[in-house]
Amino acid sequence: xxxxxxxxxxxxxxxxxxxxxxxxAWWGFALTFGGMRLLTWLIHIDAAGVGDMQAGGVHxxxxxxxxxxxxxxxxxxxxxxxxxxxxxxGLAYGVGLALVVDEAALLISLEDxxxxxxxxxxxxxxxxxxxxxxxxxxxxxxxxxxxRNDTDDDxxxxxxxxxG
Numbered sequence: 001x002x003x004x005x006x007x008x009x010x011x012x013x014x015x016x017x018x019x020x021x022x023x024x025a026w027w028g029f030a031l032t033f034g035g036m037r038l039l040t041w042l043i044h045i046d047a048a049g050v051g052d053m054q055a056g057g058v059h060x061x062x063x064x065x066x067x068x069x070x071x072x073x074x075x076x077x078x079x080x081x082x083x084x085x086x087x088x089x090g091l092a093y094g095v096g097l098a099l100v101v102d103e104a105a106l107l108i109s110l111e112d113x114x115x116x117x118x119x120x121x122x123x124x125x126x127x128x129x130x131x132x133x134x135x136x137x138x139x140x141x142x143x144x145x146x147x148r149n150d151t152d153d154d155x156x157x158x159x160x161x162x163x164g
Contacts, residue, residue, distance in 0.1 A: 017083030017086065017087070021089060022090060022138060024088075025090040027091070027094065028092070032094065032098035036062055037124075040062075040114065062102065063100045065099055069096030073089055073092045076089050104123045105121075106120075
């Protein structure tokens with residue numbers, strides 16, 4: 001069986017496998033939050049072809065998918081420890097967390113206040129704070145570069161060789 005380097009290794013060369021998951025979680029969070037705000041705005045303005053997800057006439061809020069994704073990430077984190085899995089788990093964690101945080105105001109008030117400027121703004125402020133704090137922590141703690149000896153417990157799956 002031939003070993004293929006992780007796509008994350010090509011995307012984030014020189015980043016240690018242990019740090020890669022954190023960076024991908026941050027990216028996943030920021031991009032998902034922005035994407036969900038765009039999608040919900042398109043639904044809000046009745047853009048053609050964009051609508052709410054419903055089951056039996058009941059609107060399914062995106063925090064439900066976030067909770068399910070976070071539950072899956074938790075289970076995967078208990079079972080899998082490879083560098084490649086840690087990167088995918090980090091990305092999925094950031095996406096799931098963004099789906100939940102984006103509707104934090106709704107979860108706190110138990111009312112659909114998503115577009116309310118006062119209460120609904122809490123979710124935006126919280127998400128921006130998460131992005132800012134996590135990004136700052138990642139910047140301040142700039143991890144050491146990965147070395148050949150830092151291949152984790154998954155040398156066959158995630159080759160830490162910058163030459164490819």
